[in-house]
Every structure is written in structure tokens, then in C-alpha cells.
Amino acid sequence: MSDDFEDMGPVDYLVIEFPGNRMTGEGFPLLLDLVDRGIVRILDLMFVRKDTDGSVVALELRDLDADGEFDLTVFEGSSSGLLGQDDLDEAGASLEPGNSAGILIYENLWAAPLARALRRSGAQLVAGGRIPVQAILASLDAAEAAEAGGAAA
Template sequence: MGPIDYLVVEYPGTRPTGEAFPFLVDLVDRGLIRILDLVFVRKDLDGSVVAVELSDVTREGAPELAVFEGASSGLLGQDDIDEAGTVLGPGSTAVIVMYENVWAAPLARAMRRSGARLVAAGRIPVPDVVAALDSLEAAGAGARQ
């Protein structure tokens, strides 16, 4: 298997627009990722967090999401949903996606065969990279003056 990642994406209101989901489907179709779990959750105004059936989301005006029906490995549990709920705003909806990075599986297998082991991993948020690049550009412009 390749590395496993997850995303918790919050949408204001009761449902996502669906605009980003074709891009997720494209990643699956190209064999770059494999969806292990995809769960919609809602955080009510009283702070309670509940899973929302995908069939309810598709019936409420997002039929393009039906392609994700059955995307459940069982790895994503209620404790994960509850934890995701701690970062959601009241009255919002979120999607939790757990996926395998299929593109990395051959590399991971080769590293395991050679005795290598992953000792650290992380992700740098895009706004941080943009800010750092802007800072470098500003410093370079200042040095040229």
C-alpha cells in the first residue's frame, strides 16, 4: 500500500457545492489515489456532530456525489467523526476523506524491501509556502535596488 492521508473539509451551511468533487474523481480515475472512506458530517448549532448519509446529500441536490456511494473501508469510526467535529463551526457540514496515495505504493515497496523506514512526514500548508516565496521575492527585489 501507499501512504494513507485524510482530509477534513468544512463547508458553510448544510451541504457542499460539489464543485471540487470532479477533481477528486479524476484523481481516482487516473489511479493516483484510492478512496478508502468518505463520510459527510454535520455539526448542529447545539454542537452535536452527526454523520450524514451520502444518499441524503445526493438527494438534496448533489447527485454527482453518488459515485462515492459505498466508499467505506470501515477504518473511519465514530471517534474520528467526533474528533473532526471539534474543529468544525456550528451549523456547518464537512466531508472526511481517507485515501491511499496509490502513486507512492511502488516507491514505498522498494524502500521497505531495501530496509528503509519512514522516520518523519509532514505537509506544509500552501499559504505558508506562498508567504515564504513572497518574502524571498521581496528580499530579492530589495537587494537589487
């Protein structure tokens, strides 16, 4: 493994669905802020659309900003080559017809020093994951209901 990879932080991906192909661009400045502050590094950013017939089409950044409302040129060239056609097809399979998605692969720069230290000590990541906010809220609601039910008894 090269030194570049040894120094990397954890790498994550997101597939973000935009119902009805409505992308406002509101999140782009926030993503840029994370990059500018050295919290994340964008490795890949691609967009796909799932047509009503179920076919999945890759979109160019210029296709997303036909009205000129937000500047996407800062994201051009955000391609490490990690995303392949299989990944685009898989992301598209998770979309509802008529929707589009952004596919983002990013390095967690904030965690790179910890990751380096752990690798030097021989540790390795053996599992990881994300807990959706909806699942956290449901769990908190269930705990609150159980607590209220126990107090009523």
C-alpha cells in the same frame, strides 16, 4: 504484515470544511478522475455536520444530495472501517458551528511502487506532513519582501 499491506502506497487523510453546509459537488468529478486514473484509491469517505449547538452529526450520502444536483451513489460503500466515532468527533471539533466537512482517507497509488521498494530495502517512513498553500504563499511573499528590502539598501 500481510502482502496486501506490503504493497500499499502511503495513506493520507483530509478534512475539508464546507462553510454554511454549502457543498457544490464541483470536486467530486475531479476525485473520481483521480480514482479512475489509478492515482488514488478511496479507503473511506464520510461527512459530518456541526450544528449551531456544537453537536456533531454524521451525514449519509443521500442527505447531501437532497436536490439531486450531483450523483453521490458512486461513493457509497467507500468505507474500509478505518474511520471511527473518535475520528468523526475530532473532525467535528475542528469545524465552525453551522458548517459541514468531508473526511477522506485515501491511498496514494502513484507512490506504491516506491513505497514497496523502500520497504524491501528496510527503509521506513519516520516523518511526514503537508505544507498548506497559504504558508507557501506567505513564505514566498516574505522572501520577496526581504529581497526587495535588500535591494533598496
